[in-house]
Amino acid sequence: MRYFIAILIFVIVATVSILGFRQDKFTQTPIWVFPDMDIQARYEPQGKNEFYANQMDDRPIVPGTVQRGYGWEKKQVFSGDYQWDVIDNPSMYSGKKENGDWYEGFPVEVTPALLQSGKEKYDIFCLVCHGDTGDGNGITKKYGMAATPSYHTDVLRSMPEGEIFNTITNGKNLMGAYGMKLNPEERWAVIAYVRALQLAGNATVEDVPQQNRRDLGL
Numbered sequence: 001m002r003y004f005i006a007i008l009i010f011v012i013v014a015t016v017s018i019l020g021f022r023q024d025k026f027t028q029t030p031i032w033v034f035p036d037m038d039i040q041a042r043y044e045p046q047g048k049n050e051f052y053a054n055q056m057d058d059r060p061i062v063p064g065t066v067q068r069g070y071g072w073e074k075k076q077v078f079s080g081d082y083q084w085d086v087i088d089n090p091s092m093y094s095g096k097k098e099n100g101d102w103y104e105g106f107p108v109e110v111t112p113a114l115l116q117s118g119k120e121k122y123d124i125f126c127l128v129c130h131g132d133t134g135d136g137n138g139i140t141k142k143y144g145m146a147a148t149p150s151y152h153t154d155v156l157r158s159m160p161e162g163e164i165f166n167t168i169t170n171g172k173n174l175m176g177a178y179g180m181k182l183n184p185e186e187r188w189a190v191i192a193y194v195r196a197l198q199l200a201g202n203a204t205v206e207d208v209p210q211q212n213r214r215d216l217g218l
């Protein structure tokens with residue numbers, strides 16, 4: 001054991017003295033044992049580029065371009081009325097009523113198109129954890145994300161839409177925030193789809209229109 005520790009210390013000292021610490025400055029090219037992704041083909045700000053005539057990585061922006069907002073929300077970028085929209089329809093952006101309680105229902109019109117877009121976004125951003133039926137058995141469960149709850153509980157069925165909006169916007173415990181990836185309309189669309197999943201998971205024969213019952217053999 002004594003030898004082992006002595007050898008280990010020797011090996012560590014030798015390795016560090018030959019290879020140095022990460023971030024060390026060298027006069028010659030160091031030996032790169034773990035290159036990770038340090039070197040990769042990419043454009044650097046103000047970098048040199050052989051492809052373009054002026055040899056600059058930076059491409060000039062269109063004359064007169066002014067960025068508005070974060071640049072990811074179409075309405076924010078393209079609508080001159082955006083700020084009034086936020087003032088006129090605060091719940092849409094906060095998920096809260098004027099008195100600070102969670103908003104119940106939807107500040108947007110729930111249409112088949114909205115549900116369809118909600119399904120698309122759900123499949124992209126939520127399905128991996130929450131599963132395609134919302135039972136919490138997404139693929140991440142296999143890899144240890146055991147905390148993902150099922151939507152089919154009384155707590156989540158009765159949770160105000162605004163509170164779900166807040167969870168999507170800011171995340172909650174192990175669940176990350178999706179506010180930067182989904183604009184407010186898309187978040188409400190996803191919530192509508194979550195409601196549809198909850199309805200589907202808790203439906204009875206009474207919910208099936210009379211004319212469709214025969215198709216189901218009922």
Ligand code: HEC
Binds near residue numbers: 127156164194
């Ligand atoms: C990385 C896995 C993961 C993804 C992706 C994910 N969630 Fe979650 N979600 C969780 C976990 C874990 C919790 C439990 C959080 C807690 O209460 O501790 C949770 C909780 C929730 C809840 C219950 C919130 C509450 O207040 O109890 C809702 C509703 C929800 N998620 C909706 C969504 C929606 C909608 C999306 C997609 C935009 C999404 N989640 C994406 C893991 C995820």
